[in-house]
Amino acid sequence: MGEFFEFWRLEEAQNVWVLLGAVFLGATSGAIGSFNFLKKRSLVGDALSHSALPGVTTAFLIFKSNNLLVISLGAFVSCYLANWLLKNLSVFTKIKPDSALAIILSVFFALGLFQLTLIQKMPEASQAGLASLLFGKAQAISHGDLKWILGLSLVCAVFLVIYFRQLKTLTFDRVFARTSGISINRLENIFGFFLVLSIVIGVQMAGVVLMAALLLTPAAAARYLAKDLRSLVLLSSAIGGVSAALGVSISYTSPGMPTGPWIVVVASLIFLLCAVFSPGRGILPRYLRRLENRRRMRDEDIVRSLFKLGDEVKKDPPWLRSKEILGYRNFSFSELRRSLQRLESRGLVEELERGGTEDLYRLTPQGISSAVQLTRYHRLWEAYLSQNINLPSDHLHEDAEDMEHLIDAEIEAQILDELGGLLEDPHGKPIPEAD
């Protein structure tokens, strides 16, 4: 823990380079990646990161130099070629897009490895830097590398700001983009250029797998929080930056800790938090809402059962045993007990002998009016279906069983409007007036 805070004092210049480099790289990839994510090309980053390798090795074999610029140019050419092939392989052949990804990824990488084994046997000892492509060298980002990353971030930011509206249109509605005069090919080429550029620089700093994750995981996390494209891009960028900062400082705590994988793990944990707990779209809140809905529907079903088993017109509900309700509805006994307790506490149902052994229940006056309302919705919907959809009368009940829970005053008014003053449901039963 001590080292973790020591890192944040940033006394060593090297720590500052690493931190700045990683944060800017994370933020830039997060922003670029969010467009990839929305275009459902999430794994393209993975494939292109792998495709950088043969470019690097080819450049090295030709120029016998591991100069950053030479290697980057090589990587750029092979990534660009891979990107072009990815788009066209599934257009010109019947190979499916996901297969195209796997093919490009593995064959390009194989070519790179093939050449890498040749290079490793060469006499020159100048191969330093080539192997870092696989796992990255985030902990060794130098002042010179930092300039590259900062330059890349700046250029990408400017591109995103200038082309934001066009990219938005292109991402969500290609047809509309075409009709509104956006040159789709040109825009996609420019976007592809920046995607490839960030991968070329990112792969050398962060390694193949990390780069794939940096382009995807922050965007996937941000999607659970964002309301629109602008906030998605900003959030994704922020998550990328924060993951990078935390990952770098965690890996600082022990000498053998790899930086790149820690950044991925931090980003993945942020993703997990967002995916599970995000109030709007998170898995847990959605699950709880569904549970709550199911409970409400069960309660309403019981209220209506208690009502229907008695005499509807006299509105004098009888005392009923829970077994009788169970015979009418498909609940388990414990579900029924919990529902009855909830209804009692809401004052809709009363028990003959509270907590006693009698096991007799009936609706309170408040419960009766609630049951009348539900019955009204049920029969209104049956009448509506029968009149407007022309369903035979024995097909109506099931559907109305679901709809009675969903209708509200607004829909009720609309149905009444369409029915034009009907007072009976298709089975000849009266549609009761609510109190």
Place this chain on the structure above:
Amino acid sequence: MSDTLQLILLASLIGISSSLVGVFLVLRRLSMLGDAISHTALFGIVLGFIITASTGGFVMVVSAVLAGLLTTWAIEFLSDKGKLSSDASIGVVFTWLFATAVIIISANVSDAHIDLDCVLFGELAFQVFERFEVGGVDLGLRGVWEQMLLIFGELVFLYVGFRVLKISSFDQAFGVSLGLPSRGWYYALMALVSLVTVVNMESVGAILVVAMLAVPANTAYLMARSVKEMYVLASLVSVASAVLGILMARHFDASPSAGVALASGLILLGVVLGKRLLGGSGSASLSLG
């Protein structure tokens, strides 16, 4: 048998054992799930090592298969319950588990025999030294016997499950409506993919496993008229890739596993170009049958 011939034999068998599951991955558009599983097998192997403190073959295979099933489940969970697109789920899950595995390796098991280079690139050339001996009698390469066993297991699996796998590959809803247990077979197929991956990873490495799963099967997909034909063609393409790849690697003195994967890519490129140059004659389409 010379070393080169033995390598060609082993690489051919690896290609065939990969293609047998690769065909259904391609048909069900799950190629990238194969990629994910080949990465997360490492996670399983590492966890298996931490729990049992052994890198014995059986522990590795069981833990990698479990990791493969976990990966499949997690991806399904994220796309079902998390409403994430399936490709994004694949990417998030496998990078996460892979990164976790790399961290655990650097933190704990630096003394273990889990060599990252070996996992990623494989050591096909060293497999020549792994002999299978019974009572002092040399029965040939251990890898060859492993592959034969693996291929036999796959053939049994396919013989039993072929109908279900085929129908649910082309029309999942139809399969469900027939009452076929397609979900169970889906998980069984993924377990098989993990098994093939972990057995082959030792020889050809994680990324090249992806090549062996995807490339010959896709080459066959371009030419085949039926699923059975696709199997035969994929196996033939695997053997051709092995021959060409090993010869290339021997000629340039490069990594044999990279050579085989590269050769399979070249053969695919040849088929694609050939079909385009020859024109419409190659318009065979794959249909049920």
